Amino acid sequence: MRSDANFAGPMADPVPGPRAAEPNRGVSPGPPYPGEDVSRETPAPMDDAPIGQGGQPSATAVGRRGEALPRPERTRVFVVANQKGGVGKTTTTVNVAASLALHGARVLVIDLDPQGNASTALGIDHHAEVPSIYDVLIESKSLSEIVQPVPDVEGLFCAPATIDLAGAEIELVSLVARESRLSRAIESYEQPLDYILIDCPPSLGLLTVNALVAGAEVLIPIQCEYYALEGLGQLLRNVELVRGHLNPKLHVSTILLTMYDGRTRLASQVAEEVRSHFTNEVLRTSIPRSVRISEAPSYGQTVLTYDPNSSGSLSYLEAAKEIALRGVDVNYTGQHAPAINPQEQQHISEGTQ
Ligand SMILES: Nc1ncnc2c1ncn2[C@@H]1O[C@H](COP(=O)(O)OP(=O)(O)O)[C@@H](O)[C@H]1O
Ligand SMILES: [Mg+2]
Numbered sequence: 001m002r003s004d005a006n007f008a009g010p011m012a013d014p015v016p017g018p019r020a021a022e023p024n025r026g027v028s029p030g031p032p033y034p035g036e037d038v039s040r041e042t043p044a045p046m047d048d049a050p051i052g053q054g055g056q057p058s059a060t061a062v063g064r065r066g067e068a069l070p071r072p073e074r075t076r077v078f079v080v081a082n083q084k085g086g087v088g089k090t091t092t093t094v095n096v097a098a099s100l101a102l103h104g105a106r107v108l109v110i111d112l113d114p115q116g117n118a119s120t121a122l123g124i125d126h127h128a129e130v131p132s133i134y135d136v137l138i139e140s141k142s143l144s145e146i147v148q149p150v151p152d153v154e155g156l157f158c159a160p161a162t163i164d165l166a167g168a169e170i171e172l173v174s175l176v177a178r179e180s181r182l183s184r185a186i187e188s189y190e191q192p193l194d195y196i197l198i199d200c201p202p203s204l205g206l207l208t209v210n211a212l213v214a215g216a217e218v219l220i221p222i223q224c225e226y227y228a229l230e231g232l233g234q235l236l237r238n239v240e241l242v243r244g245h246l247n248p249k250l251h252v253s254t255i256l257l258t259m260y261d262g263r264t265r266l267a268s269q270v271a272e273e274v275r276s277h278f279t280n281e282v283l284r285t286s287i288p289r290s291v292r293i294s295e296a297p298s299y300g301q302t303v304l305t306y307d308p309n310s311s312g313s314l315s316y317l318e319a320a321k322e323i324a325l326r327g328v329d330v331n332y333t334g335q336h337a338p339a340i341n342p343q344e345q346q347h348i349s350e351g352t353q
Contacts, residue, residue, distance in 0.1 A: 069100075069324040071105055071194050071324075075193045076194070077216055078215060078217045078254070079208075079211040079218045079219065080092055080200060081235060082232075084230070091258070091294075091297075092221045093118050094297075095293070095304060098122075098304040101150075101153050104155065105155060106192060106193050107156050107193065108147065108197070109150075109157070112161060112198055112200050112207050112208075112211055113165075113199055114163060115161070116161040117297065121301070122150045122153075122300070122302070128164065132164060133146065133159050133160065133165060134165045134168055136182070136185045137210065168207060169205045169206050172207075179206065179210060182214040183213045198215060209246075212250060216250060216251070218239055218253065219255075219323075220232070220281075221255075222255055224261070225267075252281055253281065255274065256286070256319055257271050257274060259289045260288050261289045285318040285319040292306065293310075304316065
């Protein structure tokens, strides 16, 4: 894992090699099906919240003007976790990763969900025989033996998951250093990287614990719906446990509101409640519900390449920009106070378990 300070600098700065290209390089030139126009936003689909209602992204979002984003001095490792399924973990992982890469960062997505949805969305082959993160965790292979470059997005890489990973929760139990196998693999990975994003399964088992031990920042996607905060107390307690015993660097740095539909009062109420609990962690940008976002994975693409001008694409670019800027905030010390105070945590745990 890269940790030298020489890599600091604006992402879009000219650097030797292919990273010096335009931020939009790598965007696939045409629609997935000949004749099908995907360059426009879906015309008024029922579930496509118009841009501006879902958050603050605007037509001037980053990426289209080549705006320079700062690159971190050290590799920032994000654990994208929420034990609820279907809240947007995978979607957030692949689209934030692609957004950062399109700005010249070198980004690795580690697919830690046996379903392999992140691998699919990035167009990465992950049938049973493909060397995968299972081999790293269980067979002690090195990450460099399994990482694949993502087609279409330069600077983006993926450590795929295959169905083998489904057995890993059980197999890990009897292995030495079962909680820190991913962490060790990342530490001995020598490729220079600005960001690593780990897509977790919807559970708090040993796979997620491996991610929490390996990362420093937890990114929690929260779907703006009725039971949004349910189970969050349990995730936060696990983060505290791992921080106390295994990984003192770990903290919840980022919360992203997903599938936001500004036309419903419920979504804005949920957003308000989450923001009141997590004042500093919630990104200003929220991700609107968008047909384009949900269509992209079936073409093996992120929304950034599938429909670069869609509201979903612009909002993920904006979210990634916030993440990049927060990483260089002068007040950012890497040593964070608990994400919420104990009283609030009590409230969340009681109210949502
Ligand atoms: N902003 C969004 N708008 C529309 N559909 C979305 C959005 N985010 C995610 N989805 C869809 O919701 C489903 C669950 O998202 P996913 O990222 O797979 O969740 P998780 O990884 O937490 O299980 C997927 O079908 C995905 O395409
Ligand atoms: Mg997922």
